[in-house]
Amino acid sequence: MTTSLPPGVVCEGEHVERHAGGATEWLAFDKIKLYTNAFIVEEGRILLGYKKRGFGKDLYNGFGGKVEPEETPLQAAIREMEEEAGITAPLRKCGTLFFVCDGLDHAFHIDLYVANDYTGNITETDEMRPEWFAISEDTPSAPHPPIPYKQMWADDVFWMPMLLANRPFVGRADFAKDGTMQKWWFAEV
Ligand SMILES: Nc1ncnc2c1[nH]c(=O)n2[C@H]1C[C@H](O)[C@@H](COP(=O)(O)OP(=O)(O)OP(=O)(O)O)O1
DSSP: OOOOOOTTOOOOSOOEEEEEEEOSSOOOOSOEEEEEEEEEEETTEEEEEEEOSSTTTTOEEOBOOBOOTTOOHHHHHHHHHHHHHSOBOOOEEEEEEEEEETTOSSEEEEEEEEESOOBSOOOOOSSEEEEEEESOSSSOOTTOOBOOGGGBOTTHHHHHHHHHTTOOEEEEEEEOTTSOEEEEEEEEO
């Protein structure tokens, strides 16, 4: 089903809604900051990082952060992967997400990237502890555990399957002050 895009979501192609729910109104925002989030997917497994400090502490996520003023989002994604996991990867864009958190002064526009290989040695940093997870519980890539959705942002379970299936996606999620996801919308492009 094609529906109108939530405020803040940018989508150049046709889109088909896959998941939507929650409160009736989207939260308002007046400032947007650009972020990246990047993943390595190879041989039935995905590399996630356990966030050791700061925003999203104790959650598993891709590697990423703010886009600096002099950078393109792709340059920022490559830099963040090097800084947070110690590796260089031929990243390609796979999706765009928009998040609003009640009480924060800005909304998050996040470009998502994926690569199927990398160079360098995966390294734990002060910020992130990289760990491999099996993509499918049916064909586990022993010795890796399944993707830990219960220890990830609540929105991830909606778009991660599209990332893993190589299907471009867009979406938005709004979070209450206590961190619960209060409204969401995700579509395949
Ligand atoms: N809701 C949700 N789901 C999935 N991923 C995310 C969110 N909210 C988010 O912020 N993120 C992602 C986007 C980024 O990849 C990280 C946040 O980056 P972080 O490194 O914590 O940000 P900063 O510390 O401000 O940036 P740098 O200093 O690293 O540039 O989580």
